Amino acid sequence: MVDLTVKEDVSLVLGSARLRRSYRTERTFRNMTLACALLVAVLFAGIIWSLFDGAWPAIRAFGVSFLFTEAWNPVTERFGALAPIYGTLVTSLIAMLISVPIGIGIAIFLTELCPRGLRRPIGIAVELLAGIPSIIYGIWGLFVLAPILQATFMPFFISLFGNVPLLASLFAGPPYGIGVFTAGLILAIMTLPFVAAITRDVFETVPPVLKEAAYGLGATVWEVQWKVVLPYARAGVVGGVMLALGRALGETMAVTFVIGNAHRISTSVFAPGTTISAAIANEFTEAVGELYTASLVELGLILFFVTFLVLAAAQFMLYRLESLAGERT
Amino acid sequence: MNSSRYLRRRIRGGIFMGLSVVATLFGLGWLGVILGTLLYEGFSGIDVAVFTESTPPPGEMGGLLNAIAGSFMMGVFAVAVGTPIGILAGTYLAEYGRYTRLAFFLRFVNDILLSAPSIVLGLFIYDVMVRPMGHFSAYAGAAALAVIVIPVVVRTTENMLLLIPNQLREAAIALGATRSHVIRSVTWKAAQAGIVTGALLAIARISGETAPLLFTSLNNQFWSVNPNEPMASLPTAIFQMAMSPYEDWHRLAWSGAVIITMAVLALSITARVLESPSERR
Numbered sequence: 001m002v003d004l005t006v007k008e009d010v011s012l013v014l015g016s017a018r019l020r021r022s023y024r025t026e027r028t029f030r031n032m033t034l035a036c037a038l039l040v041a042v043l044f045a046g047i048i049w050s051l052f053d054g055a056w057p058a059i060r061a062f063g064v065s066f067l068f069t070e071a072w073n074p075v076t077e078r079f080g081a082l083a084p085i086y087g088t089l090v091t092s093l094i095a096m097l098i099s100v101p102i103g104i105g106i107a108i109f110l111t112e113l114c115p116r117g118l119r120r121p122i123g124i125a126v127e128l129l130a131g132i133p134s135i136i137y138g139i140w141g142l143f144v145l146a147p148i149l150q151a152t153f154m155p156f157f158i159s160l161f162g163n164v165p166l167l168a169s170l171f172a173g174p175p176y177g178i179g180v181f182t183a184g185l186i187l188a189i190m191t192l193p194f195v196a197a198i199t200r201d202v203f204e205t206v207p208p209v210l211k212e213a214a215y216g217l218g219a220t221v222w223e224v225q226w227k228v229v230l231p232y233a234r235a236g237v238v239g240g241v242m243l244a245l246g247r248a249l250g251e252t253m254a255v256t257f258v259i260g261n262a263h264r265i266s267t268s269v270f271a272p273g274t275t276i277s278a279a280i281a282n283e284f285t286e287a288v289g290e291l292y293t294a295s296l297v298e299l300g301l302i303l304f305f306v307t308f309l310v311l312a313a314a315q316f317m318l319y320r321l322e323s324l325a326g327e328r329t
Numbered sequence: 330m331n332s333s334r335y336l337r338r339r340i341r342g343g344i345f346m347g348l349s350v351v352a353t354l355f356g357l358g359w360l361g362v363i364l365g366t367l368l369y370e371g372f373s374g375i376d377v378a379v380f381t382e383s384t385p386p387p388g389e390m391g392g393l394l395n396a397i398a399g400s401f402m403m404g405v406f407a408v409a410v411g412t413p414i415g416i417l418a419g420t421y422l423a424e425y426g427r428y429t430r431l432a433f434f435l436r437f438v439n440d441i442l443l444s445a446p447s448i449v450l451g452l453f454i455y456d457v458m459v460r461p462m463g464h465f466s467a468y469a470g471a472a473a474l475a476v477i478v479i480p481v482v483v484r485t486t487e488n489m490l491l492l493i494p495n496q497l498r499e500a501a502i503a504l505g506a507t508r509s510h511v512i513r514s515v516t517w518k519a520a521q522a523g524i525v526t527g528a529l530l531a532i533a534r535i536s537g538e539t540a541p542l543l544f545t546s547l548n549n550q551f552w553s554v555n556p557n558e559p560m561a562s563l564p565t566a567i568f569q570m571a572m573s574p575y576e577d578w579h580r581l582a583w584s585g586a587v588i589i590t591m592a593v594l595a596l597s598i599t600a601r602v603l604e605s606p607s608e609r610r
Contacts, residue, residue: 022507029509033421036414037435040483043476044438047449050456105352113346122357124601129360131530131597133537135564136586139571140363143370143579189359196356220342243444250446252540253564257571277448277540284452284544300452304445311441 051304054297057290066298072263074287079295081302083263087180087273088303091255092248094184094269095191100241103195108225110196111203123200130193138257141186142178146258149185150177154270172268176260181269183259183278190254191244198243202236202321203229236321242314246307252277276303364590371587374580379588383552384566387575393585395552396566400536402554403467403546403562407474407535412528414475415482419527422483423490424512436487443480450476451541459545467560470546477538478531485527489520526600533596537589539564563589 052059058066058079069080110123154175161167206229214224230237260272261282274282276299287293378392385391418435426432454473459465493516501511517524547559548569567585570578 022510026507026509029512030425033417033425036417037421037426037432037483039414040418040435040439040442040479043479044442046457047445047453050453051449054452054456102352102356105349106356108346108349109353113350122353125357128594128597131533131593133539133564133589133593135537135539135567136367136590137363139567139582139586140366142571143583144363144366189363192356193360220338222342222345223338226345246444250444250448252446252448253568256568277446280448280452281540281543284455285547297452297456300449304449307444307446308441311444312437315437315440 047304051297051301055294055301058294058298061291062295066295067302070263070265074289074292077289077291079291081276081295081299083265084274084276084279084299085302086265087183087259088249088275088277088306090180090269090273091184091187091259091275092245094181095187095248096241096245098185098188099192099195099244103192103244104199104237106192106196107199107203110200111229112221112225123197126193126200127197130197133253134190134251135253137186137190137254141182141254142257145186146177146182149182150175154181158270169267170269173266173271175270176272178258178260178272179270180259180266180273183255183273183275184269186254186258187248187251190251191248194247195241195244198240199233199237202233202240205236206232235317239314239317239321242310242317246311246314249310250277250303250307252281256281276300367583367587367590370580370583371590374584375587379581379584384550384561384570384581385577386550387573387578390577391581393563393566393581393588395549396561396563396585397588398552398554399467399546399549399560400562400564402556403471403474403542403560404532404535406467406471406556407478408528408532410471411475411478411531412482415479415527415531416486416524418479419483419486420490420512420517423487424508424516427491439480439483442476443484446540447477447538448540448543451543451545454541454545465545465547465559467546467556467558470542470560470562471556473541473545474535474538477535477541481531481534482524482527485530486520486524489523489527490516492523493519522603526604529596529600529603533593533600536592536596537564539568543568 062069062079066079066081067085068082069078070082071078071080072083073079106126110119110126114122154177157171158173158175161171210228210232211224214228219227255275256278259274259278261274261278262272263274263279266273280296280300284293284296287296378390379394380392380397381394382390382392383395384393418439422432422436422439426435451473454469454476458469458472462469497515497519498511501515502508506514542562542565546562546565548565549559549561553560563585567582567589570582570585573579
């Protein structure tokens with residue numbers, strides 16, 4: 001910063017006009033960067049405000065019962081968020097159940113087992129795949145995965161568990177090909193590279209000394225991973241998984257193609273359902289009437305709130321990891 | 330006794346390590362199958378018409394020219410608006426406000442925006458632009474994309490500026506340069522490649538974004554370059570065509586998908602190549 005007390009003396013030497021000009025540029029530039037930085041916060045506040053504003057008619061009309069009502073009827077103007085919330089949670093849960101163990105497996109493979117020469121190419125491939133837009137996964141799911149599931153996987157499971165009491169209702173119904181399970185599977189495939197890449201990054205922060213010490217005591221590769229690497233990297237892995245969960249919860253295009261868009265809750269994972277984002281994407285431009293639009297915006301508000309909680313928790317864990325790493329080195 | 334226990338541990342280890350190899354093959358296999366079908370279906374449908382004709386009415390042949398042009402226009406608008414804002418904001422976080430509480434808060438908000446559901450950003454722009462204007466427009470679509478560009482650029486810019494050694498800044502200040510002068514002619518210069526990388530990653534990110542465009546720029550079946558009207562874009566065209574019952578449209582949807590994927594891969598690979606010298610440093 002320009003020191004004001006010496007300004008007088010310096011200005012005698014340099015000419016005060018020039019100094020004042022550079023002081024002014026400095027102030028303008030600084031304020032410009034500050035304004036742009038504040039714009040980020042303004043955007044954030046604007047999103048929350050506009051969602052509340054848009055959802056207000058629905059909030060006033062339905063109150064808290066909106067969250068627990070399954071009905072979704074544009075004709076009688078009865079709307080409830082239970083089915084989309086349920087669909088969002090179940091598809092994300094299926095996705096995480098599949099992608100987390102496999103993602104961690106890939107990370108272990110990349111950090112421990114992979115031949116050195118292959119490590120970089122496979123790692124780069126995984127990172128590139130994490131950047132493929134979700135609509136690609138969506139149309140692949142619709143045109144390729146759904147017919148395959150319909151022809152093979154679904155009938156097999158339906159007949160396999162048809163007579164087992166609890167599981168029968170979980171895998172019941174005709175095999176449509178599209179539905180909650182297909183959407184969850186697509187989400188799993190989509191989040192997999194993301195989980196794998198972030199877990200590998202976290203695993204790589206584990207100090208080699210720790211692993212070497214464990215090997216020195218005679219631990220096997222698996223024991224080192226399970227008892228040394230994972231406990232050390234736990235916060236980072238959980239943070240990364242929650243980031244992936246945040247993505248899965250809010251994902252629109254990969255899900256909209258294959259979910260079936262049916263506003264109902266079915267015990268069967270093979271039945272069509274809907275998620276918050278799929279409902280908004282499918283219905284928003286066609287919604288007539290204030291209450292219908294407002295209900296969709298309220299769905300958006302709920303989604304934003306839930307993902308905010310998940311992402312905030314993820315950020316918190318990753319920040320803590322960073323400061324821990326800072327202290328240790 | 331002891332040796333049998335060791336054997337058990339080794340077998341257990343072998344099983345789990347085998348599982349991790351299987352997981353890798355399984356995971357990468359899926360992704361390989363997806364890319365394989367995409368390339369096969371996409372390239373078998375690509376011909377000159379895809380790049381020279383506009384989207385057809387049902388049952389007729391056509392191309393994706395208007396959608397490609399629309400995506401390009403809105404992308405350029407979004408990057409032209411979002412990148413400077415993002416770079417300046419990232420500069421504040423890394424230079425002026427590095428250790429302040431405000432910067433800590435803004436960093437947190439920015440990270441949330443970075444992964445916020447893009448469909449919600451579409452709702453936001455619908456509320457602040459489409460509703461007051463009374464109609465869907467490419468301006469609104471570009472604004473929605475710009476909201477996605479900003480946090481990406483902020484994050485990469487800040488990360489890149491933090492990598493610049495402080496000695497560089499101190500040396501410049503010691504020569505009598507003002508802070509803003511130091512930033513513009515020293516730190517930005519040193520972080521140039523990284524900042525460009527951020528912009529490229531942002532372009533890659535928005536070129537496949539569909540959800541925020543659905544109710545901002547909507548879609549347009551015809552050739553249009555008027556930014557005040559609804560405009561077609563590749564992702565929305567793909568969405569509409571894939572959901573339709575027509576075989577021809579499905580082929581066009583695959584072609585569009587392969588164009589987007591190639592563009593995204595080209596952008597991310599370029600970004601990676603640009604970034605790698607600074608990584609080695």
